[in-house]
Amino acid sequence: MIAIFSDTHSNSGHELTDEALRAAREADTVIHAGDFTSTVALESFQRECDTLFAVHGNADSAAVRDRLPTARVVETGGVRFAVTHRRDGGEMGLAMFGRSRDADVVVSGHTHRPTVIETEDCLLLNPGSHAQPRGNRPGFVVLEETDNGDDGGDGDGDDPKLTGELRQPDGTVLESIVVSP
Numbered sequence: 437m438i439a440i441f442s443d444t445h446s447n448s449g450h451e452l453t454d455e456a457l458r459a460a461r462e463a464d465t466v467i468h469a470g471d472f473t474s475t476v477a478l479e480s481f482q483r484e485c486d487t488l489f490a491v492h493g494n495a496d497s498a499a500v501r502d503r504l505p506t507a508r509v510v511e512t513g514g515v516r517f518a519v520t521h522r523r524d525g526g527e528m529g530l531a532m533f534g535r536s537r538d539a540d541v542v543v544s545g546h547t548h549r550p551t552v553i554e555t556e557d558c559l560l561l562n563p564g565s566h567a568q569p570r571g572n573r574p575g576f577v578v579l580e581e582t583d584n585g586d587d588g589g590d591g592d593g594d595d596p597k598l599t600g601e602l603r604q605p606d607g608t609v610l611e612s613i614v615v616s617p
Contacts, residue, residue, distance in 0.1 A: 437462060438513055438598065440577035441481075442469035442521075442545030443565035445495060450480040451567035455607035456576045460484045463578075465512045469545035469563070470504070470521030471495045478503065493521035493545060507533070513581040513598050515540045515617050518558075522546035527553060527560060534558035540617045550575030550602050552611055559615055566605050573610060577602050 439459040444451055452460050460466055466485040470493025472478040478500050482488055492504040507520040518539035523529040534542035534557060541559045549572045550564030564575030579600035598615040 438465045438467065438577075438579040438600075439463035439485075440467045440469070440543055440561065440563045440579070441566055442543075442563050443471045443493070443548050443568060444468075444477050444481070445471055445473045445565065445568045446477040446480075447474045448476060450477060450484055452481075452484065452605070453566075454605050455603060456566045456605040457484070459576065459578050463487075465489065465510070467510060467517060467519055467543055469493070469519055469543050471545060472500055473497065475499045475503075489519065491519050491521055509537050509539065513579065515598055515615050517541045517543055519543045527555065530560050531555045531557050534560070541615055548572050550610055552602060552613055559613075561613070563602065574604050575602055575610060576605065577613065579613065579615065 466488045468490035470491045473495050489510045490504050492501045510517045516539050518534045518537040523533050530542045539558050543561050548565040548570040551562045553560040563577045566574050566576045579598040582599055600613045601609045602611040
């Protein structure tokens with residue numbers, strides 16, 4: 437399982453509750469698109485997750501910025517994720533960021549608005565904020581690998597893909613997601 441978070445904005449901890457906390461604990465890989473804000477929040481996330489791949493955001497302290505890159509690429513579940521907090525140029529800027537990294541999915545944060553947008557080149561995925569939605573629905577993403585798709589065009593029916601959901605921390609499903617490499 438892959439769990440994706442962003443925009444924790446905490447000085448006291450990870451702020452994970454309910455299904456979001458369970459997902460972080462059970463995921464094989466956790467991706468975080470920045471704005472932990474404090475090292476306390478970052479370290480709290482690290483304690484909950486087996487494997488955490490994170491970037492820093494604009495609201496992160498200097499200590500967090502020193503420990504995390506601005507952008508990174510993560511390959512897991514047969515899918516290539518390009519991770520950033522934000523990119524100028526909106527959807528086009530994010531799609532160009534993904535294209536330049538040969539990504540199947542671009543994970544971003546910053547807006548606190550959970551969104552899933554399919555572009556010609558890649559899927560743009562913003563989990564929103566599980567802790568500070570700022571007028572939006574709180575959110576996070578869970579993806580799981582399946583091998584029953586045939587999205588590779590070779591006709592053999594065994595090309596991997598990820599399926600999952602954009603969820604609220606209590607588990608309420610906001611949107612279903614399918615990622616095909």
